[in-house]
Amino acid sequence: MARTFFRRANLLDGINPPRKNSVVVVEDERITDVCSEADAPASSSNDLILDLDGRSMMPGMVQCHYHVAYDNVGNLLDLDLKHPATMLTLIAAKNAELLLRCGFTGAVGAGSLHNIDVTLKQAINRGLIEGPRFVACGRDIVTTGDSVDFHPSWWKLEMEGLGRICDGPDEFRKAVREEIKQGVDIIKLYPTGGHGLSWPADIMTMTLEEMKAAADAAHERGKKIRGHIVSKRGILAGLDAHLDVIDHADMMDDECIERLANEGAFVVPSLYFPYMVVEEKRRTGRSNWGGADEMERGLENSRRTLPKANAAGVKFVIGDDFGTSAMPHGDYAKELEAYVKGAGLPALEVIRWATRNGAELLGMKDDLGTIEKGKLADLLVVNGDPSADISILQDRTNLHVIMKGGRFVECQLTPLTATAKAA
């Protein structure tokens, strides 16, 4: 069986510091060897040899807060009213391929309407379209009058929008079970306002009993659950309800950090969205998004607390509200720089959030997230060293190889043959 040899790599394996002159061998869908040039196995004339000449190799990244069906959303009404389901599905399919071509070989949904995440996941797994490994989310589960219950009642739209309105633990349980019946892998709740919503962060828009009912119903059937949560009170309630993922957590403090680290919940800070909203407001004096001033306070708090929380062992992952008007699809890697330049985190740590932690949230930590013998070959070859300059990941032309499950999605390198190497 032919193998692919990646030679002379600067290896960012997700475990060790960068190691120059490394060799990674892939056979079928898996990595069969990771070693130094001196220890590399002999190649045969059937093998494909790629000389990386010092370029970096890292695991494929995972976008853990993904709205594949957000299309240049300028305000909440755009979410439901801008496109019919058929057109939006096609737009989302293009976004899924774009995400993969930006180096993200995995994605975890954070809310989509018309069951688009599930449809895309099935189409990707059947080979109909290109896209990442996908953990599918469904509609936003919210209460009456929540920020995401945004259609004026006199419009009498009677449509199935992004928000699915539930009140009381029984309705939450039923909604979660119906979402799971549709094929959803992760449930999305909106327990607090803030971070772009019309209700402020301190408002709890659902009760602890409702959150617990939803989480129990999801976990009972082996599914995950996540929540848009900004305030300290919301973070603690999310942990009391055993949510798997806390989205945003802008107002995290020491007490939250201790519990998040001890209880192992994932946190998606998604710092790039508030940064863009705050910048837009500074530039234009206005913002389309709710609570820009509050978001600025959250941004400052995140910048202060993220390094401490990271050191304490909180499991951070990468993901943000791309597809909103300030941040187009395709800009995904800009978020990583926000943590390095904005919060002073080491680039290698942020890469670990994007790869190793992301693979764990995908539910594939034994198969993905690091470059080790036996793991699936979801790999990137990067022109330069992203651990020295994280911004190089933003330019897709720097992604010289994108491999998913041992198959090339992109390869800009010219292979040597084994005979050419011998000569």
Ligand SMILES: [Zn+2]
């Ligand atoms: Zn979101």
